[in-house]
Amino acid sequence: MSKSQTLAIQLKKDVVNMLNRAQASHTGGCLSCLDIVSVLYQEILNIKPNKPKSPNRDRFILSKGHTGAVVFATLANKGFFPKSWLDTFCENESKIPGHIDSHGILGVELSTGSLGHGLSVGVGMAISLKYRKTKANVIILLSDGEMNTGSTWEAVMFASHHKLNNIISVVDKNKIQSFGRTKEIIDLDPLGRKWKSFGWKVYEVDGHNHKKLKETFLRAKKSRTKPVVIICDTVKGKGIKDMEDKLISHYRPPTDEETKTIMEEIK
Amino acid sequence: MKNPSLRDRFVSRLIEYSKKNKNLFLLTGDLGFSVLEPFREENPKRFFNMGVSEQNMMGVAAGLSLEGNKVFTYSIANFATSRCHEQIRNDICYHDLDVTIVATGGGLAYGAHGYTHHGIEDIAIMRCLPNMTIYVPSDRFELDFCFDKILQNKGPKYLRLARGKESDIYQKPIPENIDIVEIEKCSEITLLVCGPILDQAIECSKHFKNKGINIGLYSLPIISQSLSLKIKRLLGRSSIFMTVEEHKNIGGFGSFISELAIGMSRPPRIISCGVSPKNINSIGNQEHLRKINKIDKSALIKTISKLLRTL
Ligand SMILES: Cc1ncc(C[n+]2csc(CCOP(=O)(O)OP(=O)(O)O)c2C)c(N)n1
Numbered sequence: 001m002s003k004s005q006t007l008a009i010q011l012k013k014d015v016v017n018m019l020n021r022a023q024a025s026h027t028g029g030c031l032s033c034l035d036i037v038s039v040l041y042q043e044i045l046n047i048k049p050n051k052p053k054s055p056n057r058d059r060f061i062l063s064k065g066h067t068g069a070v071v072f073a074t075l076a077n078k079g080f081f082p083k084s085w086l087d088t089f090c091e092n093e094s095k096i097p098g099h100i101d102s103h104g105i106l107g108v109e110l111s112t113g114s115l116g117h118g119l120s121v122g123v124g125m126a127i128s129l130k131y132r133k134t135k136a137n138v139i140i141l142l143s144d145g146e147m148n149t150g151s152t153w154e155a156v157m158f159a160s161h162h163k164l165n166n167i168i169s170v171v172d173k174n175k176i177q178s179f180g181r182t183k184e185i186i187d188l189d190p191l192g193r194k195w196k197s198f199g200w201k202v203y204e205v206d207g208h209n210h211k212k213l214k215e216t217f218l219r220a221k222k223s224r225t226k227p228v229v230i231i232c233d234t235v236k237g238k239g240i241k242d243m244e245d246k247l248i249s250h251y252r253p254p255t256d257e258e259t260k261t262i263m264e265e266i267k
Numbered sequence: 268m269k270n271p272s273l274r275d276r277f278v279s280r281l282i283e284y285s286k287k288n289k290n291l292f293l294l295t296g297d298l299g300f301s302v303l304e305p306f307r308e309e310n311p312k313r314f315f316n317m318g319v320s321e322q323n324m325m326g327v328a329a330g331l332s333l334e335g336n337k338v339f340t341y342s343i344a345n346f347a348t349s350r351c352h353e354q355i356r357n358d359i360c361y362h363d364l365d366v367t368i369v370a371t372g373g374g375l376a377y378g379a380h381g382y383t384h385h386g387i388e389d390i391a392i393m394r395c396l397p398n399m400t401i402y403v404p405s406d407r408f409e410l411d412f413c414f415d416k417i418l419q420n421k422g423p424k425y426l427r428l429a430r431g432k433e434s435d436i437y438q439k440p441i442p443e444n445i446d447i448v449e450i451e452k453c454s455e456i457t458l459l460v461c462g463p464i465l466d467q468a469i470e471c472s473k474h475f476k477n478k479g480i481n482i483g484l485y486s487l488p489i490i491s492q493s494l495s496l497k498i499k500r501l502l503g504r505s506s507i508f509m510t511v512e513e514h515k516n517i518g519g520f521g522s523f524i525s526e527l528a529i530g531m532s533r534p535p536r537i538i539s540c541g542v543s544p545k546n547i548n549s550i551g552n553q554e555h556l557r558k559i560n561k562i563d564k565s566a567l568i569k570t571i572s573k574l575l576r577t578l
Contacts, residue, residue, distance in 0.1 A: 022379070065383065090379035092551035097381035103548040113383025114346060115319050145297060148318035178297040179316055185297060186318040251300060 004042035004210045007077065008035050009266045012239060014073035014086055020259040022090035024098055028236035028249025030067045032174040032207070033141060036232055039213040040139065040170075041074050044221075049079040052106040058136050059125050061110050063118020064143035064172065068100030071108065080107035116149030118142060119169060123155050126164045126227075137221060139168045145177030147188050153198070159227045160199025167227040168220045169200075172207065174236035176247055195229045207232025274302055274371065274431030276407050280414050281339065282309050292331050296321045296342035298371070302431075303341065321346050325354035325368075332364035343377075344370040344386025344427065348393055355423070360396040365421045368393075373403065373427035374462065374513030375542070375560075378552040385556075386427070387542045390461075391518025393425045394490060401425045401490040403520075405465035408437035409488045415443055416489070429463045429513070430553070436466055446494050447501060448486040451476075456574060457483030457505040461490065461520040464513045464562055471567040482571060490523055498527050502535055507574065509538045511562055516541030540570065 015030050041047075045058045062071050069089060076083045081095070088094035095104050099113030110121055122140040129136050146152055159167055173191065175182050182188055192202045201223050205216045213232070220228040236250070237243030240258050254262070271279065282305060285291045292313045293306055307314045317324040321342055328338045340347065347370040348355070359366045370386060377384035393399055400420060402413035410428075417424055441448055451472050460468045465486050472482045483505055487498075502508065502524070510521035521539030528534040542560045549559050557563040561570065 024379075090550075092379075092555040094379070094550050097550045098379050099381045099383050101381055101548070101550075111381070111383065113381060114350065145319050148297070148320045150320065150322055177319065179295065179300050179303075180297075185316050186320070247300065 002210055004039045004214070007042050007074075008038035008210070010077055011038055011070060011073050013263060013266060014077070015069050016240075016254045016259050016262045018069050018073065018086055018089040019253045020256065021087070022098075023253045024069070024090055025251050025253065026066045026069070026098075027240070027252060027254055028176065028243055028246070029064060029143060029172070029174065030070050031238045031240065031243070031249075032234040032236045033064070033067055033172040034070050034238070035208045035210060036141065036170060036172060036213060036234075037070050037074055039210050039217065041078060043214045044217045045139065046136065047107065049107065052080060055132070056134055056136055059109050059122070059138045061112070061118045061122050061138070061140045062100045063112055063140050064115065064146060065099040065112030068096070068098065071100055072096045075105070075107045081105065115143065115146040116151040119152050119155040119159075122167060123159050123164060126159070126167045127162070129166055130164070137166050137168060139170065141170045141172060143177075144171060144173045144175060144182050144188060144191075147171065147191065148186050156195065156198045156200065163225055164227045165223045165225055168217070169227070169229040171229060171231045172234050173231055174234045176236045176245070176250065178250055180247065192231055195231070199226060201226040201228045202231065203228065204231045204233065207234035208238060270407065270435065272432045273404070273407050273410050274428060276410055277369070277414070277428065278302055278306055280411070282306050284418060285310050285313065288337060290336040292336050292338045294324050294328055294338065294340045296324050296340070296346055298343060299341050321351040322354050325351040326358055328366045329354070329358035329362065329364055332359070332366050333362065336365075338366045339369055340366065341369045343372045343384065344389045345383065348386075348389040348425070352392060355393075356396055360398050360423045363398045363422050367417055367424040367426055369426045369428065371428045371431055373429045374464070375553045375556040376430040378556060379550060381550065382547050385547070387513070387515045387547075388518065389425075389427065390490065390512070390514050390520060391522070394518070394523060396423070398422045399425060400493075401427065402488060403427045403462040403490070404488050405460075405463045405486060406433050406436040408435065408439070408441055409448075409486070412441040412443065413488055427462070433463045433466075436469065446489055446497060448488070450486060451482060451484040453483040453501070453504040454481040455505060455578060456507045456509065456571060457485065458509050458511055458567075459524055460484065460486050460511045461488070462513055464511055464557070467557070467562065467564040467567060468511050470564040471571065474564070474568050475571065480575070487520070490520060495527055498524065499531055502528050502531060505535055507536045507538065509540060509567075509570070511540045511567065513557070513562065514541050515544060517544065538570070538574075540567065
């Protein structure tokens, strides 16, 4: 088992526990991006807990802020803050709310929760990194529902126009949003061809295959002239049978039973 | 049968009206799971899930309305207001169009979801737009009261719902010929309240009543310049008014009342209770956040007790 897979197993436990304890929503979108986040933090991102503000660090933005639980769990496991904080997720006076937040938390670049903000902010960071001749990358994790937002497409056009090859966008394409399937609301396909025609280098990959994810990220970092998007084919609610590919996974926390099963499954 | 929630009540009223008015459209910004399905089933051709595209949604609403339709949009407070403010300003308000922007999550209803989901500046930025009327019902009865007015009003409207599951405050329908609901007559100190935080204010006024002290209490579920005269008349009847709202204490209901008071020859003293800007990144549930911002029952009682000592 690879290191990122080991991390993913730990994250799955932590996230399912957090959501169950807090009776929080957005289980589906957490589980669909969990493998992506594991590979990023284990293999790709240059971000160190002892130097969270280092000017040379890679910048990671979770634009689909409603799945902050995954990033909070990752940061705790990586030593950015005590793991005990995870037990306070969404509680009164906690430091970690339902949507990703940077206030009082090291390792989070941007508080999000309203979709369609992350890529623009990432573009700003990418321009500054280039200006300062810093060799870091900006990696933005977007949802497919977020591909509905006009602001994202404004940033998409701008980034390629300015050849911001230090940007990697990652789309968690789980094909379900808040009130229906992406296909029924605004059909995004062919999504890869859309990004390509907007001037981006496009990779499409299985978003749960760690080996493929790692290879693709490494290739993306080498892009010379273009920003890169990695469109990840994922399953909303991945790993909890009654949630997989179901709209209800956007709302329902894992039950006690499901939580128990996950804990036992991956001892 | 259990009473329907405020939100379900809204949808059933909308469906009822859609049977009479075939020009009614409902647009949603990818929200309304387990709420809007009955409307969609009843009116498949007059329902659109616009996706996560609030700016587009408001422009489309304006277009539908320019073609003579009555349009409702549905989203969460900030996405329904901040995100698409210019579309609302130019396309809907400037053209004085019959669009009702329905928001859920007004105030601190989203609790531990965090600041991005707290609708605490929405009234401020909607209130300043031309032709806009704001409706903030505190329970099902105020919702019905507001809904009847919304059906008659042909201009831009903002209907601010909170959790949508607030329990009943009133016992019977509110007469339609009033705009300000009197719960306790004016006294030396009078509370003016906007929205579901009304339950806390009622508890507060009861507390003093039990001690033989009368605290005035009025609910104002409608914010509109057209009520200026009526409100000013009310403001002449106490020496101290305390406004209570689940919104920043900048630009919202308290500011609305204060602006009216400023124009009076002898303005009363106004104390505005709302969400303090310094608490915006506090984390917790709605109850906790109300407490931190001193708009829960106990904090209101404390504030009034202090005031009483100075009288
Ligand atoms: C601007 C904006 N509008 C609406 C919402 C409410 N909302 C939260 S998540 C979501 C869509 C969920 O689907 P997707 O974006 O694909 O996320 P995932 O499936 O990865 O959880 C919506 C509409 C929001 N967060 N931001």
